[in-house]
Amino acid sequence: MKFAISSKGDPVSNSIMQKMKTYLLDFQLEYDEDRPDIVISVGGDGTLLYAFHRYRSRLDKTAFIGVHTGHLGFYADWVPDEIEKLVIAIAKTPYQVVEYPILEVIIRHNDGGREARYLALNECTVKSIEGTLVMDVEIKGQTFETFRGDGLCMSTPSGSTAYNKALGGAILHPSLRAIQLAEMASINNRVFRTIGSPLILPEHHTCMLKPVNDVDFQITIDHLTLLHKDVKSIQCRVANENVRFARFKPFPFWKRVRDSFVGDIGR
Template sequence: MKYAITSKGDSKSNALMHKMRTYLNDFDLQYDENQPDMVISVGGDGTLLYAFHRYKNRLDKTAFVGVHTGHLGFYADWTPDEVEKLVIAVAKTPFQVVEYPLLEVIIRYQHAGKESRYLALNESTVKSVEGTLVMDVEIRGQHFETFRGDGLCISTPTGSTAYNKALGGAILHPSIPAIQLAEMASINNRVFRTVGSPLVLPAHHTCMLKPVNDVDFQITVDHLTLLHKDVKSIQFRVAAEKIRFARFRPFPFWKRVKDSFIRE
């Protein structure tokens, strides 16, 4: 089996990376940064997000596993003192593959320009570069509302515990193929009105945002921040691709939620 390791870059994570690489090579596993069957992320959830985007063109061939060197993460479930156990598991144990849904983002431009397509593991946000964001929101091709406010956040089930949660969105179990639309400080008065609640859309529903005025937009895709001009529409839906995680032991989602947010 071919493997690669990504590190957060701090001294602790780098030391663990080199230690694991030495152990795995002793088991005659092949290190291959270009075409790995497994990617081990050492750091935190941000490090695994980086690894996901680096290998997003190999999602059907590559499985991910995370080692956290800080706080317990939603993606990084192994601890530094379990590295030897993880190495033996990777080298000797058949692993279960768990697949989680991703968010597809397609940005189309005025004048029939080239479209841009992105995949998000956590979420995508849309804000106006200057002033209030004004967007027509369409669901399944039908106008739903005209949003006015600071911005909109569209998240995956795994991303529902991140920025979406801070916006008052629901926490979704990652086995549910859905996306969630949450508002950022919407304007609601006698003149302007939005639904005011997060929306959960199933896999066969598409959410389309269409600008009402001609402005530039700041669009994020996970940790990436992008500036887009001449935007005609921004389309969101559950992606055909999925991320694959290598599981060597149970990793209950609701236990992670409890440990992250309400553990005594």
């Protein structure tokens, strides 16, 4: 089996990375940063996002494992005290592959010849560089509304606990093949109206965002911030690809949600 390790870069994460690499090499596993079967992310959710984008061309061949060295993350199953147990599991036992949906974003431009395709593990956000964002929102080819506000966020179920939650979006179990559109500070008065609620779209529905004004846009794909000019449309849908996680033990999602946001407050 070939493996690679991605570290957050702090002393604790780097130390764990070196220790795990040494152990796994002792078990005769092969270290390969270009074509790994397993990528171990040591740090937090941000570290795993970086690893996901680094290996986005190998999503059908590479599975991810998270070791968190800071606050509890949604993509990290393991803690530093468990690394010896994890190394033995990787080296000696078969693992279960769990696949979750991700987001496909295609940005098309008015010249007709350029388009850019991105994959997001958490979310894509769209904001206007200057002034209010004004976007026509189409669902399955039909106009749904004209949005006016600070911006829009399209998230995956895995990313529903991130920026989407801060915007008042629903938390979705990551196994659901859907995407969610949430508003950022929409304008609602006697003249302009939006739905004012998050929209959850199944995998066979495509959401198209079409600019009403000729402005530049700041578009984020997870941790990546992009500037796009002369935008004709931004197409969002559930991608054909999936993210794959290597599981050696149960991953209780709702317990993770409770521990992260509710805990034992008041008990």
